[in-house]
Amino acid sequence: MRCEMRAGFLHVHLDKRYGGWRVEDVLTTALALPMAFSQKLLAAGHVVAGKQTLRRGDELKAGSRLVLKDPTPVSGWPESSGRGVAGFAICYEDDHVLVVNKPAGVIVHSDNPSDLTLDGLVARYYQETGQVLPILHAHRLDRPTTGAVVYAKHGFAARALDAQLVRHRMARRYVAVVCGAELARSQTVDKPIGRDRHRSSFYRVSSTGKEARTHILVRAVSPLQGEHLSLLSCELETGRTHQIRVHCASIGAPILGDVEYGGQRIDHWPARDAIALHACEVSFYHPYDEQDVVVKCPLSNDWSTFLRQEWGIEDDLW
Structure with a gap:
C-alpha cells in the first residue's frame, strides 16, 4: 500500500494483498481509521475510485486507487508569536506526521491568542516551509x-493516531529526576487521578478519579541531605493530565522543580519555567508506511550537564 496526501486528498494505492477487501475494512484496518469516522466519510461521498463513489460493502480489486477527501479545515491557524524559543526542534517529519521537541515554558494549546504556544510555533514552521496544513497535535505536555x-x-493521520492513544498503542517514555523516598528499582504506580477540588487546574490521587498507570524504573540514585535523589525512566500506560507528576508525588518522590507537587530545586536546577521531566521517546504504528516508528527527542544542555555531573551519564543512555 502506498499513500500520498495532495491538496486535501489522500491517494491510496492498494497492492495485491487487498484484492477482495471491502471498502470499510480498508478504511478501518489498513488505514487504521475509527469506525465512526469511516462511516461519516462514506456517507458524505468522500471515498471514491475513479468516478465511482464507494460504499462500505463494495469489494476492491488488487491495484485499486482510492481517493479520500479530508474534511479537516486548514483555516484558523493560531497566531504565531514572533518571540524565539530555545529548544524548539524537529525530531521526525514525513508527509503525514511531525514530531517536535517542546521547550519548557510553552503550552501546547491555548484559547488566549497572546499566549506563546507550541501550536503557534508549529504554524510558523509550516508557514516558513510552505506547508499549508492544519495544526493537529495528537497529545499534549504540561507547560514545564x-x-x-x-x-x-492531516485529518486521516490525526484519527489514526488518536485511535492508538485510546487503545494505549502509542508508547511514551520519559526521564525524570525526583527527590525524597527510596524507591523500589521497578514498580507500577496504579492509582486513579482526579481533579484537585482545592486547587484549580491541578490533580491528585482520588478514589473517584480515572484509572492511571505509570511504569517506573530507577536508573541511578545518590544521597541528598538525608533523602534520595533518583533518576527515573517512566512509561505511561494511560495518559492523564499531570500523571507522572501526581504519581511521583504520591509515592513520596516529587519531581525536581515541580513546586506545585512538593518538588524542590538543586543549585537552581531546573530553571523556574521547567521541571525535571522530559518526554525522551515516542513510538507509534505508521499506517501508511506499515511499520513501527520510534522517535527520540534529545535532552537539553542543562539536562546533559546535570546528569554528567551527578551520575556521569551521557545522553546516549536514552
Whole structure:
C-alpha cells in the first residue's frame, strides 16, 4: 500500500494483498481509521475510485486507487508569536506526521491568542516551509515539561493516531529526576487521578478519579541531605493530565522543580519555567508506511550537564 496526501486528498494505492477487501475494512484496518469516522466519510461521498463513489460493502480489486477527501479545515491557524524559543526542534517529519521537541515554558494549546504556544510555533514552521496544513497535535505536555509532541499533518493521520492513544498503542517514555523516598528499582504506580477540588487546574490521587498507570524504573540514585535523589525512566500506560507528576508525588518522590507537587530545586536546577521531566521517546504504528516508528527527542544542555555531573551519564543512555 502506498499513500500520498495532495491538496486535501489522500491517494491510496492498494497492492495485491487487498484484492477482495471491502471498502470499510480498508478504511478501518489498513488505514487504521475509527469506525465512526469511516462511516461519516462514506456517507458524505468522500471515498471514491475513479468516478465511482464507494460504499462500505463494495469489494476492491488488487491495484485499486482510492481517493479520500479530508474534511479537516486548514483555516484558523493560531497566531504565531514572533518571540524565539530555545529548544524548539524537529525530531521526525514525513508527509503525514511531525514530531517536535517542546521547550519548557510553552503550552501546547491555548484559547488566549497572546499566549506563546507550541501550536503557534508549529504554524510558523509550516508557514516558513510552505506547508499549508492544519495544526493537529495528537497529545499534549504540561507547560514545564519538555520533549516529544506528535502532530498529524492531516485529518486521516490525526484519527489514526488518536485511535492508538485510546487503545494505549502509542508508547511514551520519559526521564525524570525526583527527590525524597527510596524507591523500589521497578514498580507500577496504579492509582486513579482526579481533579484537585482545592486547587484549580491541578490533580491528585482520588478514589473517584480515572484509572492511571505509570511504569517506573530507577536508573541511578545518590544521597541528598538525608533523602534520595533518583533518576527515573517512566512509561505511561494511560495518559492523564499531570500523571507522572501526581504519581511521583504520591509515592513520596516529587519531581525536581515541580513546586506545585512538593518538588524542590538543586543549585537552581531546573530553571523556574521547567521541571525535571522530559518526554525522551515516542513510538507509534505508521499506517501508511506499515511499520513501527520510534522517535527520540534529545535532552537539553542543562539536562546533559546535570546528569554528567551527578551520575556521569551521557545522553546516549536514552
